[in-house]
Amino acid sequence: MAAPLPWLKPAVLAGSLLPLLEMLISGLRGTLGPNAIEEVLNRLGLIALVLLLGSLTLTPLHLLFGWRWPARIRRWVGNLAFTYVLLHFLTYAVLDQSLAVDAILEDITQRPFILFGFAAFLLLIPLAATSTDAMVKRLGYVRWKRLHRLVYLAAGLGALHYFLRVKADLSQPLFYATLLAALFAIRLVDAAKKRRARREREAAKAG
C-alpha cells in the first residue's frame, strides 16, 4: 500500500506559501498600505511564529488523539517556519535597514526585543541545517532529537520578541505565549507518564 495521505505534505507546503504569493501580488498592485515594508515585516514575523507553534502542535496532537499524520509533516512545517523567519530577518536587514550594519548591530545589542528575535533566528539555523533524513542518520536519532529540543527555546524567544514589540495591547502575544506553554505542558505530562511507566516496568522486572 502507498503511503497514506500522499497529498498532505504538498498541501501544507502550498498552503504555507500562499501568503507569500498574496503578499507579492499585493506588493505589485501597491495595496500593502502606506508603510509596505513594515506591513511585510509584521506579516512575515507573525506567520513565522504561527508556523513554529504549528510545528510544535503536531506531536501533542499525536499524544492526545493518537493520530499518525502529524509526525509526517512535522519537519516540513518546521522548515517552512524557518523559511519565514529567514524572510522576516532579511526584510528587516535589507528592506528596513538597507543593510546598515552599524544600525543593525546597535539594534541587536541595545534593544532586547530585537536581540531575542535574532537569538531565535540563530537557534533555528542548526535545526534547519539538520532537517534532512541524512542528517538524522548521521547524528543518530537520540542526539538529533536532543538538538531539536532547541525549537522550544526558539519558539519561547520568538513569543517574547513579539511580546516586547507590542506597545499596549498584549492580548495577541499573550495568546501565543499561552499556547506555547500549553503545548509544552502536554509534553511534560506525557514525559512524566512515560517515566513512571518505565519505572514500574523495571520494578516489576526486578520483583
Place this chain on the structure above:
Amino acid sequence: MGLLPKEPPAGEITPEALYLRRREFIRGAAGFVGVTAAVGGGLIALSRRGSPPAAPEVAGIDGGPSPDALSIASRPPQFQVDEPHTEYAAATTYNNFYELGLDKGDPARNGHSLRPRPWTVQVDGETHRPQSLDLDTLLGWFPLEERVYRMRCVEAWSMVIPWVGFPLAALLRRLEPTSRARYVAFETLLDPEQLPGQRRGVLDWPYTEGLRMDEAMHPLTLMAVGLYGRTLPNQNGAPLRLVVPWKYGFKGIKSIVRIRFTETEPPTTWNLSAPNEYGFYANVNPQVDHPRWSQATERRIGELRRRPTLPFNGYGEQVAGLYRDLDLGKFF
C-alpha cells in the same frame, strides 16, 4: 462501417489501475485543495488582521469638487515645508488612534461611530472664566490657516501634512488663564459608544496630554480642524486636535473635549502607561532612543529608505530655546 462512433485513440483510454483508483484520486485532490486553502487562508487571515484598508477615492483630492472644503484665509510662508506632501490616502488610512482600534488601519475602518457635531469643549482649571464652549462658536473666533508640518511618530515613521487650523496661542489667550497656570492639559472625548476602543483598557481612558505654557503659546503649536484643505476625517481626530510639530505624534491629542489650565505638570496617557518609554516632553530627538527602537532614523511614508531624524523634527531653530535649561536626556 462509419456509423459506429470512432474508438478513442489508445492514449486517451484511462489505464485500468487509475480507473480503479479514481475515488481515491478524487479524495486526494479534495484533501489537497482543502488543506491548501485552510492553511493558506488561515495564515493570510491571521497575518492581515488590522492591515490598512484599501485607499478610498476622495472627492476633491482625486479630482472633482470637495464636499467638505474649508475656507482658508492664509498660508503663512514661515509655516510651510518645502517637501512633498504625504498622500492623502496614506495620511487618512495609517493612523494611531487607539480609541478607534489598535492597528493602523482600524481608525479609518471604525471612524464612522464618532459624531463630531454637536461638540462642546470644557474649559476649566486655572482660568478666570471656566466655561463650556460650543465648537462652532469657538471656530468663529479664528480665521483658518494652512500650515505644512512634518509629523514624526515615536514609532520612527513620518509624514508631511498640510493642516488647517489656528494657533493654540490665540485660543488660550481668549480663555484667560490665571497667573498660576503653568501648564495646559487636554482630554479626548470619553464615550465608548463613539470611540469603541475605549471598551478595552489598553490605556487609561480618557487620553490626556499636556504642554508647558510656553510650549502651548509657541507660534508653531496648532489647533487643527482640517487637513488637505478639508474637514478632519474622524480617524485623524475630528473635530479638533492638537499639532505640535517638534514633538512625537502622540502629543497631538485628538478629538479634544476639555482644556484645563494647571499649576503642576499634568499626567499624560502614554507616560502613565510606560514612563521609561514616553516622557512628558517627547521632543523629537535622534540622540535619545526609545528602548525598543532607534530614533536616529525614520521612514518617511512613501519613501523606501530611512532618512536621518532631525533634532526637534527640524524645528530646532524655532524651539530649541524653550529647553535651554533642560537636560533633554533626562526630560525626554
